[in-house]
Amino acid sequence: MKAERKLAAWLAWLQCAAPLLTALFLLSGCASSAARAPRASGSANRGFGSNDATIRVKAKATVDNDADGIPDSAAPAAVPVAERAPGNYPQQPPMTGNHFAAPAKAPAPADAKKPEVSKDQPKDAPRADGTEAPHETSMLIYTAKVTMAVYQVDQGVAAVERLARDNGGFLALKRDREITIRVPRGRFDITLAAIDKIGDVLHRDIQAQDVTDEFVDTEIRIKNARAMQVRLKVLLDKANVKEALEIEKEMRRVTEEIELLEGKLKLLKDKIAYSTITVSFEPRGSTIQTTRIKLPFPWLVQLGLPALLQLSEDR
Amino acid sequence: MKARARSASLLLAAALALSAAACGKPFDVKTAPGFVALENQHDFDWRATTPEGVVVGIRVVEDEERGDLGFWTQAITLQLRDVSGYALLESADIASADGTRGRLLKFGHDEDDKPYVYWVSLYLAQNRLFIVEAGGQKEIFERARPSVELTMKSVHVRCNGFLSPVLSSRTCNRW
Numbered sequence: 001m002k003a004e005r006k007l008a009a010w011l012a013w014l015q016c017a018a019p020l021l022t023a024l025f026l027l028s029g030c031a032s033s034a035a036r037a038p039r040a041s042g043s044a045n046r047g048f049g050s051n052d053a054t055i056r057v058k059a060k061a062t063v064d065n066d067a068d069g070i071p072d073s074a075a076p077a078a079v080p081v082a083e084r085a086p087g088n089y090p091q092q093p094p095m096t097g098n099h100f101a102a103p104a105k106a107p108a109p110a111d112a113k114k115p116e117v118s119k120d121q122p123k124d125a126p127r128a129d130g131t132e133a134p135h136e137t138s139m140l141i142y143t144a145k146v147t148m149a150v151y152q153v154d155q156g157v158a159a160v161e162r163l164a165r166d167n168g169g170f171l172a173l174k175r176d177r178e179i180t181i182r183v184p185r186g187r188f189d190i191t192l193a194a195i196d197k198i199g200d201v202l203h204r205d206i207q208a209q210d211v212t213d214e215f216v217d218t219e220i221r222i223k224n225a226r227a228m229q230v231r232l233k234v235l236l237d238k239a240n241v242k243e244a245l246e247i248e249k250e251m252r253r254v255t256e257e258i259e260l261l262e263g264k265l266k267l268l269k270d271k272i273a274y275s276t277i278t279v280s281f282e283p284r285g286s287t288i289q290t291t292r293i294k295l296p297f298p299w300l301v302q303l304g305l306p307a308l309l310q311l312s313e314d315r
Numbered sequence: 316m317k318a319r320a321r322s323a324s325l326l327l328a329a330a331l332a333l334s335a336a337a338c339g340k341p342f343d344v345k346t347a348p349g350f351v352a353l354e355n356q357h358d359f360d361w362r363a364t365t366p367e368g369v370v371v372g373i374r375v376v377e378d379e380e381r382g383d384l385g386f387w388t389q390a391i392t393l394q395l396r397d398v399s400g401y402a403l404l405e406s407a408d409i410a411s412a413d414g415t416r417g418r419l420l421k422f423g424h425d426e427d428d429k430p431y432v433y434w435v436s437l438y439l440a441q442n443r444l445f446i447v448e449a450g451g452q453k454e455i456f457e458r459a460r461p462s463v464e465l466t467m468k469s470v471h472v473r474c475n476g477f478l479s480p481v482l483s484s485r486t487c488n489r490w
Contacts, residue, residue, distance in 0.1 A: 149402030151423035152430045200402035281425075283400025299376050299446075300394050302358060304401070305426055305433050308370050308450045311362075313355050 139268070141209045142188050142275035149200040153177055153281045159198045160279050167191050169274065177281045182274040195279060202284050211268055218265045225258045341375060341441055343412075345469035347462035363466065369451030369459040371466045379444035387437050387444060388418045395422055401433065413473045415440050423453070432456040434463070440472040 148156060157179045161171050167190065169183030183191045195201070229251065236247045340360050346352045350363040350371065362372040382390070388406075395401040405421040417438040424431050429452055436447040447470055449463045450456070456463070 149396065149423070150400040150425050151402035151404075153425050153428065200396070200404070202397060202400070281400075284397050295390055295394075297376075297379075297390070299374065300390060303391060303395060303435065303446070303448070304399055305424060305431050305450050307358060308362075308372050308433070308448050309368060311353065311364055311368075311370065312357075313353050 138210060139212045139215050139272050140185075141211055141268075141271045142185060143207045143209070144188070144192055144275070144277045145205040146192070146195055146201055146277065146279045147203040147284055148198070148279060148281050149202055150177070150281050150283060151199060156199050156279070156281055160195060160277075163191055163194050163198075167194075172276065173278075178278065179280075180276060180278045182276055185273060185275050188275040188277075191277060195277070199281075211272065215265070215268050215272075218261050218268065222258060222261045222265065225254050225261065229254050229258070340373075341443060341472075342373060342445060343469075343471040344373060344466065347465040347469075349459060349462045350466065365451075365455075365459050365462070367451070367455045367459070369449070369456050369463065371447070371449045371463060373470065374446040374448070376444040376446065378442060380439055380442045384416070384418055384437060384439055387439075388420065391435060391437070392420060395420075395433075395435075400424065409436060411438050411445075411470050411472050412468060413471045415472050417445075419467075429453075434467070436467055436470075438470070438472045443472075445470070445472045 153176075157174065157177075160179045160181060161174070164171055164181035164183055167183045167187040169181055169187065169191070171179070172182050173180035181191075192204075192206075232247050232251045232254065236244055236251070239247055342360070344361055346363050349365050351365075352361065352363045356362045356372075358374070359372040360375045362370060364370045379387070392403060392406075396403050401422040401424045403420065404423050405419075407419045407421075409417045409419045411417055415438050417436055420435045420437075422433040422435070424433060431450060432453050433450040434448065436445075438445040438447075447467055449467060451459065
């Protein structure tokens with residue numbers, strides 16, 4: 001009877017202790033794998049995926065609450081101010097496409113090519129395959145210059161203007177044979193494809209300029225200037241007349257700086273939000289004469305409407 | 316027998332001499348209704364116009380069979396499209412009235428802010444390059460289009476037979 005009671009107590013203890021033991025076992029396993037993890041990621045960082053650009057972009061995490069592609073505020077904590085001298089930005093060479101005869105497809109804007117990310121997953125979280133997800137908030141300014149053949153120019157210009165309106169954009173400039181439109185960044189690729197259908201595209205030049213550094217720096221400089229403004233106000237309250245004059249002079253300078261920087265930031269935001277497309281109707285002659293081999297057939301340059309339509313009868 | 320042979324050889328020599336001395340054109344073309352052929356054309360071997368100024372012209376470039384049809388098509392397209400800013404509207408394989416394979420390029424271009432149409436047909440025959448051009452203001456050209464097409468389709472660029480340059484001015488107009 002006593003033995004039975006002992007056995008029952010032993011079994012009850014086991015029942016209680018089993019989950020505890022399992023948890024302990026799992027914890028020890030996790031701890032050992034966690035100890036291994038930093039070594040693994042460390043080695044990955046020395047691989048191809050870890051260039052300077054990747055690190056630089058990752059450091060400038062930004063927040064975009066209104067989902068317009070423009071961050072509402074930067075994460076200045078990630079970027080030490082002291083490390084950045086004003087105007088010292090690493091320049092990224094512009095991406096230029098030079099197409100001689102056949103028009104090529106324009107690269108899609110960054111947001112058009114973004115892979116789908118699950119809602120639960122943080123934006124900058126690494127993917128399951130170990131590669132880092134592309135930064136969602138890279139700030140790119142897209143510009144395109146399209147040269148079209150000189151045929152039905154009035155209709156072409158009107159069609160481009162209509163395209164801008166249909167895609168939520170607007171007319172920026174219109175001349176006799178040239179038109180510049182601004183379209184939302186997300187409609188850049190679609191608008192370019194539609195322009196291809198308007199006429200014979202002779203040449204396309206597309207650029208994507210990364211202004212992430214400039215944008216973040218400007219935001220930080222504004223923040224610092226505002227902090228300085230607050231400090232100056234505090235000092236002004238305690239200052240005598242002579243000091244107050246000096247402080248007010250400094251405050252004027254800081255206020256001007258803030259206004260300038262805010263203007264610059266607004267301009268950058270505008271350029272990022274709206275891509276610029278310039279369509280000009282002109283021959284490429286002057287630009288390609290220097291690069292193209294001149295064929296030794298004099299009759300070739302005589303071809304065209306002026307020679308055909310200039311009527312005369314020699315006697 | 317001897318006299319007959321002599322007269323035959325004389326006839327042949329006369330024919331060859333006539334052929335050699337001929338100063339006509341190495342092609343044949345029909346002037347369509349509504350067009351008038353112009354005389355003494357300097358840069359063109361033949362040219363005709365409507366009263367409204369739709370013009371069809373033919374140039375013959377000697378010794379230009381060095382390149383094939385593809386070469387000349389590309390050379391003309393690059394010149395007109397890239398250098399002169401013409402819009403290439405259409406490109407098609409065609410054949411002349413005598414069945415010679417050719418290429419038709421249809422361009423558009425604005426002159427004095429008005430749209431114009433410019434067609435170029437190319438044929439290679441007789442060691443020559445035949446360039447048949449047609450052009451005019453778009454609206455007027457569209458009205459004259461049937462006559463333009465008729466003229467362009469009537470072009471013969473190949474001589475039929477040895478004596479045809481002399482005997483048959485219909486197929487190879489050397490007179």
